[in-house]
Amino acid sequence: MVEEKEITVNIKKYDGKNDPYWKTYKVRADRYTQMTEVLRRIKTEQDPALAYRASCHMAVCGSCAMKINGFPRLACRTMAFDVMDENNEINLEAMDYYKGIRDLIPDIDTFYDRMYKVMPRLYADESVIAGENEQRMTPSEQKEVWKFQECIWCGLCVSACPSVRMDEKFLGPAAHAKGYRFIADGRDTKTEERINILMDSAWRCTSCYMCYEVCPQDVQPVIAIKKTKSYLNEYKGNTEVTEMARKHDDTVFDLINNTGKIKESTLYLKTFGFGEAIKDINYMRKEGKLKYALAKDNDVKNIDEIKKIMGDKK
């Protein structure tokens, strides 16, 4: 006999017009009860007006994304007993960032808009479409795209991303994972166009690993963004963001290659230019940090090792 417990579920209700409010429900559950099942019990037994989305109950459709105890998760992949606190209580809210429709249902149209901006499908060669050639992919290419094509469009990463909230030019984690997935796919014919769409946006990511953390499919969008950034030399465009990124990126590389370490003062000068660097040094002086800014650390003694490691592949 599996032990049942009565759990308390607080749900943030919203009618689409008035301020949201919290409503409390008591439900029985055992250690096999998913949060989507908890919601089904509440809706069928207590509150037919409760609004939430859930279709597949097996982490494939991505529709039950919500905040559970403040953390973005899929309800179907979350067991009630794993998340309830010492008082057997659980809080449910709609995802952050998106406009609310009703209760736990957000309007994720803006998520789809982001995805469509990166042309989320394969553009095959004409000869393949005409049936004259086979569509081939090497095992190594397949491995490279595998993780990034597992996205289920649930919207959790975008809801949790700080850059999305603060920078409208950032396409968001999911779109980047999708975009890179086709850059790395040798069958696709739009690589240059994709790099043009993605490059400026990639350098607007703050690498905080929030998307990696919240993704229920382990897509690791931030890694896709980092891989996209490594195509910077193939990018022919130039924006304010990519121009600064180029200077910074190259200086970091040269400093490590030549000294084995990052020298902040050199990095400042080369990235921001003399004028901006002086302004920052003045701020540091006011905070009493100038003595550290001018200090010099030892270079790596065995610098040849570093040069060999960083050199081009033989």
Place this chain on the structure above:
Amino acid sequence: MKVAYYPGCASHGIAKDVDIATQLIAKDLNLELVEVEDWNCCGGGFMDDKSEEIHTALNLRNLNKVKNMGYDKMATPCSVCLNSHRIAADKYEKDPELRENVDERLGRANIKYEGGVDSEHFIWVLIQDVGIDNIKSHVKKPLTGIKVGTYYGCQLLRPSSVMGFEPAHNPHSVMDLVAATGATPVAFPMKAACCGFPLMGSNPDVGLKMANNIFTNAKGNGAEMLVHPCSLCHLQLDATQLKIMDRFNQKWTMPTLYITQLIGLSFGYTPEQLGLGKIATNYLRSRGF
């Protein structure tokens, strides 16, 4: 106890005070920090934007040095260095193709990576090996009554599948250490948000906005000071704090300390001995320290 110690470039540069305070309290706690021989920059957060293979190889060179020194653990005061070494070791283990490339690169320098070294944050060592009770027993000047915002940032916590020390959405390490000093820890909603430092080399306007949000959120929740666990957060939130306050027309400042600086204060060290900046020093003077 002896631990291999990886200071990282920032704490030997503009964030030198992170290193100063860490060395001071380590001595009091009988932790001998043995610097990793001829260590190189981990390239954390930047080098993997250019090449995953080079980034991984550079980090494994450091871990191999630690192994050759006879240690199985490397402690660093910097969350970015921590994240960088752990991610590199994780990728190397899980990705056979990357491993092949990295082995070839290391081979050019006659390095054979053997594994068996765990990178840990200095505060993990404080909590797991030194112990909170032991730290409390060294407190000579409890920071009673000071409300300290406990900030974690991103790299210490995420991805939790690789970092592993505590739950990313409900961390407690910094809070536990602040409580040990006698100060009152203040949790605030943005405690695990990014400070914006990684954007300073490409999109500084948004990077500065992120830092301002941390200050405003901590202050709004009653914090009078802020502590953090990262040398690069230190550059962003302490060394160039006045730039952020100017940019957003804030008429106040937020004294920001690295976690070992706060512990050092409770151990009886002066702000000068701990290398504190002027904002924190002036504030602490006004509070009688």
